Amino acid sequence: MSLAERAIQRRPGTNFELWSWYYFRISGVLLLFLALGHVYIMHIATPIEQVDYAFVAARYARPFWRTYDLVLLLLAMSHGVNGMRLIIHDYVRPRGWRVFAHSVLYSAALIFTVLGALVILTFQPVET
């Protein structure tokens, strides 16, 4: 059996890579707007000395900004992890190293996503 045939037989009939590719495009376009919007609000429209606890607390009083940040977080994490997954597939060939790289990637992704989502969803302003 040829190399190519073996590679094909390992995962017959799945569309995972197709959807991963498509998701890349969609999430990329969304991120373009969301990330640029984020940069504009946090770094251009608002002078940097005004970005403090009170500013964030005021933003998070409105569900819109929490949703905005949550969507940004989930899209950025999934888009980035998907990219890293492909880079690992492309460049980390030995099986052991690949398992290691994937473990680090998915652990880090899980920790950062949970941590970020926790802050966004459970943030309660404290009187200062």
Next chain:
Amino acid sequence: MLIQCKVRRFNPTVDKKPYFSTYQVEAEPTDRVLDMLNTIKWELDGTLTYRRSCAHGVCGSDAMRINGRNRLACKVLVRDIGNKMTIEPMMGFTVLRDLVVDMEPFFEKYKAVKPYLINDNPAPVTERLQSPEELEAYDDTTKCILCAACTTACPPFWSNPDFVGPAALVNAHRFIFDSRDKAGAERADVISSREGVWRCRTVFNCTDACPRGIQVTNAMEEVKRKLLYDRA
């Protein structure tokens, strides 16, 4: 013009590692790189080994890496390269000797995409008529000569030899977009697999390398879009 030509050499029965031999070759500016290699082999060093056959850019035997870019030695003129030249075998394949590489894995992948017309319907009395527009859809990818310049110019292929590679995908495109072909689904299983078309990173090295001017990257993008539309 006097050319300083560095050639990557390797004879697995003698050499532990590849090395470079440098030759000073006198050539006409309008000579092709292949003529210069012939001069080296016939007059300077008979041990230099490379493939060539038709010498007119049709058989695809003499694809090699010339100053870092994959070219057919018979299709590129010396004056277009300059008087300093580095010639290496195509990357990503096992070197058998000097500029000769093992093409078997390449042809295996080519065969995996079933590069032939599949249509079990009974043949009509006349021909299977095709409109000029239907031909246009795959005309570009019929030009492939299987020289492997595209596949061995592809960085994802260098790092991952399991990737089916641009050449096999170009030949899949040629039949996927042929209105007479009926095996789209069979081929889709191969090219949409883990090591299929999704490994393409649109580097465009393949398009640059193709001696036939096939828009290789474009063909692969068309294949991706078709898979998406068919399976979504």
